[in-house]
Amino acid sequence: xxxxxxxxxxxxxxxxxxxxxxxxxxxxxxxxxxxxxxxxxxxxxxxxxxxxxxxxxxxxxxxxxxxxxxxxxxxxxxxxxxxxxxxxxxxxxxxxxxxxxxxxxxxxxxxxxxxxxxxxxxxxxxxxxxxxxxxxxxxxxxxxxxxxxxxxxxxxxxxxxxxxxxxxxxxxxxxxxxxxxxxxxxxxxxxxxxxxxxxxxxxxxxxxxxxxxxxxxxxxxxxxxxxxxxxxxxxxxxxxxxxxxxxxxxxxxxxxxxxxxxxxxxxxxxxxxxxxxxxxxxxxxxxxxxxxxxxxxxxxxxxxxxxxxxxxxxxxxxxxxxxxxxxxxxxxxxxxxxxxxxxxxxxxxxxxxxxxxxxxxxxxxxxxxxxxxxxxxxxxxxxxxxxxxxxxxxxxxxxxxxxxxxxxxxxxxxxxxxxxxxxxxxxxxxxxxxxxxxxxxxxxxxxxxxxxxxxxxxxxxxxxxxx
Numbered sequence: 001x002x003x004x005x006x007x008x009x010x011x012x013x014x015x016x017x018x019x020x021x022x023x024x025x026x027x028x029x030x031x032x033x034x035x036x037x038x039x040x041x042x043x044x045x046x047x048x049x050x051x052x053x054x055x056x057x058x059x060x061x062x063x064x065x066x067x068x069x070x071x072x073x074x075x076x077x078x079x080x081x082x083x084x085x086x087x088x089x090x091x092x093x094x095x096x097x098x099x100x101x102x103x104x105x106x107x108x109x110x111x112x113x114x115x116x117x118x119x120x121x122x123x124x125x126x127x128x129x130x131x132x133x134x135x136x137x138x139x140x141x142x143x144x145x146x147x148x149x150x151x152x153x154x155x156x157x158x159x160x161x162x163x164x165x166x167x168x169x170x171x172x173x174x175x176x177x178x179x180x181x182x183x184x185x186x187x188x189x190x191x192x193x194x195x196x197x198x199x200x201x202x203x204x205x206x207x208x209x210x211x212x213x214x215x216x217x218x219x220x221x222x223x224x225x226x227x228x229x230x231x232x233x234x235x236x237x238x239x240x241x242x243x244x245x246x247x248x249x250x251x252x253x254x255x256x257x258x259x260x261x262x263x264x265x266x267x268x269x270x271x272x273x274x275x276x277x278x279x280x281x282x283x284x285x286x287x288x289x290x291x292x293x294x295x296x297x298x299x300x301x302x303x304x305x306x307x308x309x310x311x312x313x314x315x316x317x318x319x320x321x322x323x324x325x326x327x328x329x330x331x332x333x334x335x336x337x338x339x340x341x342x343x344x345x346x347x348x349x350x351x352x353x354x355x356x357x358x359x360x361x362x363x364x365x366x367x368x369x370x371x372x373x374x375x376x377x378x379x380x381x382x383x384x385x386x387x388x389x390x391x392x393x394x395x396x397x398x399x400x401x402x403x404x405x406x407x408x409x410x411x412x413x414x415x416x417x418x419x420x421x422x423x424x425x426x427x428x429x430x431x432x433x434x435x436x437x438x439x440x441x442x443x444x445x446x447x448x449x450x451x452x453x454x455x456x457x458x459x460x461x462x463x464x465x466x467x
Contacts, residue, residue, distance in 0.1 A: 004254040020056040021222035023214040028065040029089035034274035036260040043299040062105040099287040101401040109213045117212040130245040134172040139184030139200025145177040155233035180205035207238035221249030229256045258302040289314035321397045327383040336388035
């Protein structure tokens with residue numbers, strides 16, 4: 001796995017045999033999620049699934065930042081409580097994660113729920129000479145960047161070249177590069193966004209929350225810290241500084257995914273250039289197809305979003321889905337077994353999902369050849385291999401998360417019966433050579449998202465477009 005801190009690919013060996021601890025910087029919930037957020041969720045969900053597949057027990061922590069400058073600014077403009085805005089957007093985030101079959105985290109801590117842990121860590125830094133309360137009565141506390149010799153190593157920057165982070169008035173700091181650990185009350189912010197502290201009433205800085213929560217749930221040292229490439233500086237750089245200055249081992253691997261861009265810039269609410277899940281679905285692309293699109297490139301490769309690329313990914317997924325459905329009709333759903341060695345090799349090569357999906361498509365082609373030949377053992381072998389690989393990637397069509405047969409979706413028997421009734425009516429119309437009525441039934445099914453294919457053994461129906 002590629003480690004940002006060492007700029008190298010290193011063998012991943014968990015600190016505790018059989019266990020793996022992952023901390024992922026989650027979303028700041030000042031607004032509803034977009035598909036850039038969902039790329040992060042999908043990438044680290046695949047990492048988690050692969051480590052689990054390899055026999056590790058994974059503790060996966062993904063935080064939610066539910067108080068910060070942007071949320072408070074939105075609250076003031078909207079005239080609403082900041083916590084109402086944060087909660088509303090958390091619900092939307094959970095909805096989208098569920099729609100894309102992203103596994104729930106082991107723990108999902110909120111920043112506002114861990115103020116005590118932040119106070120403790122800040123005090124440790126003050127005691128060690130790495131932080132200081134600001135002069136005057138502002139209640140701010142800052143990290144002293146000059147006190148930590150390794151500052152800038154993670155992002156490859158020189159402290160002398162760094163600008164003021166802009167998180168407080170320069171007169172309150174000893175050095176313009178110092179960053180806020182605790183922010184005192186501000187006159188233009190909501191009155192209910194503050195907590196008591198040893199330094200006065202205030203709220204946490206952005207960076208301290210992750211160090212405190214990672215320590216709370218994963219200990220002083222853990223295996224993997226993940227996040228977007230845009231978080232490397234200042235957020236992750238500051239996490240490293242404050243955690244290691246407090247004597248913590250902190251993250252052994254730093255894993256960063258590349259961004260999803262729209263045009264020449266990253267997708268961002270502040271820039272107003274965002275596409276969300278609802279817009280994708282309205283355009284006729286299912287959540288499973290969006291997940292395929294987001295997980296297809298290597299996680300360290302930038303995605304330049306286009307409608308054409310998304311639709312091409314949807315078509316590619318439907319080819320896989322079509323094979324799985326046809327094979328299951330012949331040999332049953334099967335039970336996914338071990339993934340092919342070439343797939344495992346790709347996944348163990350810095351989570352190379354692009355190469356792994358090439359193995360999936362190769363196996364699907366072999367399976368389609370077996371279907372044409374009526375070779376049931378070969379069909380079964382291809383189906384179980386494909387489903388095993390798709391399970392790791394979170395896109396198995398037969399997974400109950402996608403309404404598949406596994407897990408017993410309660411609506412499936414109802415849909416089966418209704419479609420069967422419609423096909424009987426179509427067959428009767430064809431028998432009496434009422435082609436208009438037969439075509440009408442087929443068109444109505446198509447409008448409902450049901451595609452009918454006439455085969456030598458009778459009509460077969462699937463959900464979605466045929467290609």
